[in-house]
Amino acid sequence: MEETEMQLKVKKVTDKFTESMYILANEPSVALYRLQEHVRRSLPELAQHKADMQSWEEQSQGAIYTVEYACSAIKNMMDSSVYFESIDRLLKHAIAVKDQLNSAQGRSTAALQALNPPASS
Known part of the structure; x- marks a missing residue:
């Protein structure tokens, strides 16, 4: 067993x-x-x-x-802001010169008219 x-x-x-x-x-x-x-x-x-x-x-x-x-x-x-500032100054200067030219032209036209009065009819 x-x-x-x-x-x-x-x-x-x-x-x-x-x-x-x-x-x-x-x-x-x-x-x-x-x-x-x-x-x-x-x-x-x-x-x-x-x-x-x-x-x-x-x-x-x-x-x-x-x-x-x-x-x-x-x-x-x-x-480039430096360049833009320069352009701005140049434009302002150009406008001032143009105003001066316009003023000078206006004075010379007035002086010419004073010298040559318009002809009366």
């Missing part, structure tokens, strides 16, 4: 050992299968996200270029 019991225990241990070896041998395969399944499901979505991110990056680069160009234009305008 003891031998039968021993055989039963040995069979039980060998069955457990065989089951453990089977699980250990197949576990990497199951893990790789699950990994492949996950990649197959999520890869199209990841590829779409990557394409979207690249598109957003291109749009952002365009916006950054536009802002930098606008900042450069504003800086150049600020630097």
